Amino acid sequence: MTKLISHNTTIPTKKSQTFSTAADGQTAIEVKIYQGEHELVLDNKLLGNFNLIGILPVLKGVPQIEITFNIDADGIVNVSTKDKAINKDQSMTIASLSGLSEG
Numbered sequence: 620m621t622k623l624i625s626h627n628t629t630i631p632t633k634k635s636q637t638f639s640t641a642a643d644g645q646t647a648i649e650v651k652i653y654q655g656e657h658e659l660v661l662d663n664k665l666l667g668n669f670n671l672i673g674i675l676p677v678l679k680g681v682p683q684i685e686i687t688f689n690i691d692a693d694g695i696v697n698v699s700t701k702d703k704a705i706n707k708d709q710s711m712t713i714a715s716l717s718g719l720s721e722g
Contacts, residue, residue, distance in 0.1 A: 620653065620660045623688050630694065635687040637703075644676040648684060652698055652713065669711050671700045 623634045640648065648671050655663030674682050683703040690696050699710035 620663075622656065623686075624690065626656055630690045631692045633687065633689045635685055638684045638686060639680045640674065640682050640684075641679055643679050645679065645682075646674050646676050647672040648674065648700075650686060650698065650700060652688075652696070652711075666696070666713050667698075667711060669698075669709065671702065671707075671709050673705070673707055674702055675704055 621636065621638075623636055624632060638648075649668060650671060651660075651668040652666045653660060653663040654666055657663050671684065674684070685701045685703060687699045687701075688696060689699070696713040697710060698713070699708060701708050
């Protein structure tokens with residue numbers, strides 16, 4: 620698990636990080652979005668997930684997948700992914716975080 624936005628970060632905010640594949644020939648990745656700062660992912664709250672498909676089947680570590688979290692002033696989270704090699708975008712929106720726990 621990689622933490623992109625820390626607890627008590629002022630919103631609106633936007634953070635991005637680039638990831639890659641873990642296996643040779645991997646053509647998809649599953650993006651899971653969690654709320655929480657616990658060391659173990661199972662101790663955090665799963666907010667949503669989606670699959671980015673169509674990644675070129677090359678050696679692991681070669682694809683450059685940029686994942687961006689954009690939280691607006693109302694607490695609505697937009698998560699977008701971009702495969703930099705083929706310029707393919709995919710995104711999802713998560714309803715306002717205001718009603719969620721702080722765990």
